[in-house]
Amino acid sequence: xxxxxxxMEIYLIRHGKTEGNEKKRYIGSTDEHLSSTGKRELTxxxxxxxxxxxxxxxxxxxxxxxxxxxxxTAKILFPGMDLTVKSGFNECDFGGFExxxxxxxxxxxxxxxxxxxxGVLAPPGGEAKKEFAERTVLAFEEAVSELLVKHAxxxxxxxxxxxxxxxxxxxxxxxxxxxxxxAKNGCxxxxxxxxxxxxxxxxxxxxxxxxx
Numbered sequence: 001x002x003x004x005x006x007x008m009e010i011y012l013i014r015h016g017k018t019e020g021n022e023k024k025r026y027i028g029s030t031d032e033h034l035s036s037t038g039k040r041e042l043t044x045x046x047x048x049x050x051x052x053x054x055x056x057x058x059x060x061x062x063x064x065x066x067x068x069x070x071x072x073t074a075k076i077l078f079p080g081m082d083l084t085v086k087s088g089f090n091e092c093d094f095g096g097f098e099x100x101x102x103x104x105x106x107x108x109x110x111x112x113x114x115x116x117x118x119g120v121l122a123p124p125g126g127e128a129k130k131e132f133a134e135r136t137v138l139a140f141e142e143a144v145s146e147l148l149v150k151h152a153x154x155x156x157x158x159x160x161x162x163x164x165x166x167x168x169x170x171x172x173x174x175x176x177x178x179x180x181x182x183a184k185n186g187c188x189x190x191x192x193x194x195x196x197x198x199x200x201x202x203x204x205x206x207x208x209x210x211x212x
Contacts, residue, residue, distance in 0.1 A: 009154035054212035060152035088139025095126020
């Protein structure tokens with residue numbers, strides 16, 4: 001239980017692999033389905049024995065983005081459960097970099113400028129990190145409010161790698177940087193949230209551990 005009030009467990013899980021992930025493409029707003037490898041890894045590698053075998057509780061609610069890959073992953077990991085869709089959890093829109101690899105973009109001056117900024121600037125026609133983070137954190141805060149009304153002991157978020165990274169960059173305690181929170185497809189983090197402190201305005205996730 002979290003120090004400072006009743007604790008809620010939070011699960012942040014990155015969706016399984018897509019074909020674009022396997023080819024190391026920038027996949028943000030592109031609405032890909034899971035690949036056959038992605039599906040197999042979810043059931044036979046990372047989550048062998050299911051989420052319960054990984055020691056997770058049954059969440060009261062499972063949140064996903066509006067993109068196929070999160071919904072398909074959630075249906076594999078939490079079969080039979082209703083999914084709550086929030087578009088605020090969509091991955092960052094990479095604009096002109098979408099569906100392209102590092103090798104394909106390496107000579108593009110706008111790509112070099114984006115890389116040199118640490119991914120902070122908006123890609124051409126895409127989304128800046130600041131606006132991506134703001135909408136993602138807002139969606140999470142809305143979801144936590146819903147979970148608190150239900151007195152939920154835990155909630156699961158089957159979302160995107162970038163979405164997990166911006167959430168934990170903003171909410172982790174002790175604080176860690178954006179790139180510290182990279183997660184493989186099908187993996188993620190479990191964390192604790194103090195209901196009392198959250199309601200008092202302390203937006204923090206603590207006791208963060210890797211899963212599965």
